[in-house]
Amino acid sequence: MKKRIFAGLLTAIMAASLVACGGSGSAPAAGGDDSSGGADGKDSGEAIVVGFAQVGHESDWRNASTNSVKDAFSKDKGYDLQFVDCDNDSAKQIEAVRQFIQDDVDYIVIDPIVSTGWDTVLTECDDAGIPVIVIDRTIEDSKKYISWVGSEFMNEGLASGAWLKAYAEAKGIKDLNILVIEGSNGSSAQIGRTDGFKKYADEEGWTILDSQDGDFTQDGGQKVMESYCKSYAGKFNVVVCQNDNEAFGAMDAMKAAGVSYGVDKDVILISFDACKAGLEYVQSGDINADFMCYPLQGEYCAKIIDQLEKGEEVDKQTFMQEPWYVAEDILKDITYTNNAGEEVTEELVQVTDAASQASY
Numbered sequence: 001m002k003k004r005i006f007a008g009l010l011t012a013i014m015a016a017s018l019v020a021c022g023g024s025g026s027a028p029a030a031g032g033d034d035s036s037g038g039a040d041g042k043d044s045g046e047a048i049v050v051g052f053a054q055v056g057h058e059s060d061w062r063n064a065s066t067n068s069v070k071d072a073f074s075k076d077k078g079y080d081l082q083f084v085d086c087d088n089d090s091a092k093q094i095e096a097v098r099q100f101i102q103d104d105v106d107y108i109v110i111d112p113i114v115s116t117g118w119d120t121v122l123t124e125c126d127d128a129g130i131p132v133i134v135i136d137r138t139i140e141d142s143k144k145y146i147s148w149v150g151s152e153f154m155n156e157g158l159a160s161g162a163w164l165k166a167y168a169e170a171k172g173i174k175d176l177n178i179l180v181i182e183g184s185n186g187s188s189a190q191i192g193r194t195d196g197f198k199k200y201a202d203e204e205g206w207t208i209l210d211s212q213d214g215d216f217t218q219d220g221g222q223k224v225m226e227s228y229c230k231s232y233a234g235k236f237n238v239v240v241c242q243n244d245n246e247a248f249g250a251m252d253a254m255k256a257a258g259v260s261y262g263v264d265k266d267v268i269l270i271s272f273d274a275c276k277a278g279l280e281y282v283q284s285g286d287i288n289a290d291f292m293c294y295p296l297q298g299e300y301c302a303k304i305i306d307q308l309e310k311g312e313e314v315d316k317q318t319f320m321q322e323p324w325y326v327a328e329d330i331l332k333d334i335t336y337t338n339n340a341g342e343e344v345t346e347e348l349v350q351v352t353d354a355a356s357q358a359s360y
């Protein structure tokens with residue numbers, strides 16, 4: 001059912017939800033039941049039209065995210081999902097949002113490829129009275145959206161630094177010479193993970209030999225690592241890949257160059273996402289630590305739309321729970337200061353059965 005929220009009113013709702021729900025909010029349990037049971041579209045028999053501008057299909061994580069949104073907004077659940085794979089092209093993503101406005105969809109969901117360049121098109125959504133929900137990555141230059149669901153990427157980066165510091169101390173490794181393979185530059189995932197890790201590198205005096213964009217893909221990770229293996233042969237003992245697919249490519253490149261990696265090998269290998277294949281490599285000891293980025297955000301997003309349909313207030317931000325997975329049991333937990341300035345003790349999860357850890 002079309003429930004147009006008029007421009008201006010939408011801005012007022014957003015301001016109210018900012019005041020009311022500044023922190024993280026309640027959300028359905030991961031893998032929980034459909035939470036959109038009371039949506040008007042279902043009651044009236046009319047589908048709720050949701051336009052989703054997805055980043056692309058660059059990684060295992062991304063495919064899991066796409067499937068999660070498709071499941072949450074299925075026909076059976078009373079939705080008509082207009083899905084656009086933006087192929088990691090920011091211009092295409094803005095165009096997709098404009099098309100959703102043209103098509104007068106009920107809601108727009110965006111996973112922003114980059115964190116800036118959004119204010120104009122979000123103003124157009126606001127003017128059209130179409131509520132926008134942002135998932136996964138964040139938008140830095142505009143607050144013209146109703147709600148965001150996703151990961152605290154800075155904490156993920158801090159997590160990798162805090163773990164490496166404690167691990168190197170436990171293993172008696174004094175000099176850390178690090179190569180970073182970054183995710184797509186300009187994305188909040190890349191910015192947060194880079195900044196969080198760099199904070200530890202600066203404080204601890206670690207050497208970051210190089211930090212290049214691997215575009216969150218296996219191919220990108222492999223190419224960057226091939227070039228690192230030539231330029232920094234024999235000079236590095238840590239590789240940080242900003243997602244699992246980059247790590248898979250980096251492993252292939254290191255193997256070809258005769259560099260060993262993983263538990264008690266030449267190189268400590270760190271990754272992010274903790275997708276099933278990544279956890280299998282943690283279990284086999286090829287990846288030393290993998291920091292989860294939780295992709296199944298569709299149901300959280302559906303819960304927000306359900307609340308909006310019922311005229312309820314929604315949380316401005318919903319953060320995912322993201323465990324730290326490790327290959328060895330030499331450390332039980334780590335205390336670190338998160339991005340909100342809170343001291344948090346994180347229990348490390350030793351991967352003994354990757355199959356039971358992830359469904360994607």
Ligand code: AHR
Pocket residue numbers: 058059060061062136137189216242243244272273293
């Ligand atoms: O925005 C989330 C990141 O994007 C994931 O870490 C990565 O795998 C994806 O491509």
